[in-house]
Every structure is written in C-alpha cells, then in structure tokens.
Amino acid sequence: MANSKGDPRVLFLMNLVLSAAFATLVVWGLSRVGLLAFAWQTVAFAAGVLMVLTYLVVQ
Structure with a gap:
C-alpha cells in the first residue's frame, strides 16, 4: 500500500478541486x-496554472 501511487483519476480530481479553491481565494483576495x-x-x-505546476512538482 505504501508504494501505491493511487488512482490517477482521483489524483486529477483532487488537484482540480484544490487548485480551483486556492485560485478562487487568491483572485478574490487580490480583487479585495x-x-x-x-x-x-x-x-x-x-x-490551470496551479494544476500544471503541481503536476510538474510531484512527477
């Protein structure tokens, strides 16, 4: 189990949700x-930029 990379679909979805939430927070803060x-x-x-950067960092 420790060597498992996990299901790529789940990892993609987690990356999408977390990147979108963080991007929303950052853009909202900069607009404030x-x-x-x-x-x-x-x-x-x-x-999208955060998702690509996250993918590159973890590969």
Whole structure:
C-alpha cells in the first residue's frame, strides 16, 4: 500500500478541486485589495496554472 501511487483519476480530481479553491481565494483576495478584478476566467486560468505546476512538482 505504501508504494501505491493511487488512482490517477482521483489524483486529477483532487488537484482540480484544490487548485480551483486556492485560485478562487487568491483572485478574490487580490480583487479585495484592488490589484486584480475578479473574473471566473481569471480563476480558471490560475487554477490551470496551479494544476500544471503541481503536476510538474510531484512527477
């Protein structure tokens, strides 16, 4: 069990949900301080970038 990498579909879904939540929080926070306008397209882009970075770091 310790050597198992897990089901890739579950890992992808976890990465998607956590990246989207973190991206939403970051974009919302930046919009509150006036550095960025909140838009769902911005959240989606940030989540995509986070997903790619997470994938590259754990590989």
